[in-house]
Amino acid sequence: MTLRRTADGVGLWLAAVMAGLIATSRVDAAECPIGPERDAIVQRIGQASGCLEASRWAQDCAMGASGDVSLAAAVTEVCERDFRAGLDRWGRAAYDRQRAACRRQYRHADGSMSRSFEAFCEARVSERFARAAEARRRR
Numbered sequence: 001m002t003l004r005r006t007a008d009g010v011g012l013w014l015a016a017v018m019a020g021l022i023a024t025s026r027v028d029a030a031e032c033p034i035g036p037e038r039d040a041i042v043q044r045i046g047q048a049s050g051c052l053e054a055s056r057w058a059q060d061c062a063m064g065a066s067g068d069v070s071l072a073a074a075v076t077e078v079c080e081r082d083f084r085a086g087l088d089r090w091g092r093a094a095y096d097r098q099r100a101a102c103r104r105q106y107r108h109a110d111g112s113m114s115r116s117f118e119a120f121c122e123a124r125v126s127e128r129f130a131r132a133a134e135a136r137r138r139r
Contacts, residue, residue, distance in 0.1 A: 032061040034057060034060075038071075041058075041071060042070050044057060045058055045075060046078065050078070050082065051127055052127070054075045055127050058071040058074065058075045058120075058123065063116075065115075066112035066115040069119040072116075072122060075123040075127070079126035079129070082130040083129045083133035086133055095126075098128075103118060103122075105118070
């Protein structure tokens, strides 16, 4: 029982720290390099030349709310173009497991910020796989 309380406390503490980091590091919508319209931002992310560019735009335009889910989904789509076709069965399973871990991490969390964290967690998984695929191509 004590271990569970401690683990829950650490999880809540971590969520609070993450929320603080997003709140202090997030750019206001007025300062988003693409503009304030969500649909335009998602469309522009989808047209990014690569995963890192898409990710940078999404992070610059994130609001820390459930609206970020569409931004992170667009990043995931762009990143998957860089690596998805090159994954074998084991690579696809590893990718799916890591994305599922993001969903499990936030499954009991309420609120729109938790949906944002979950979506960006999955986008970071896609970014890691895209970077690894790029590194393999360079060898």
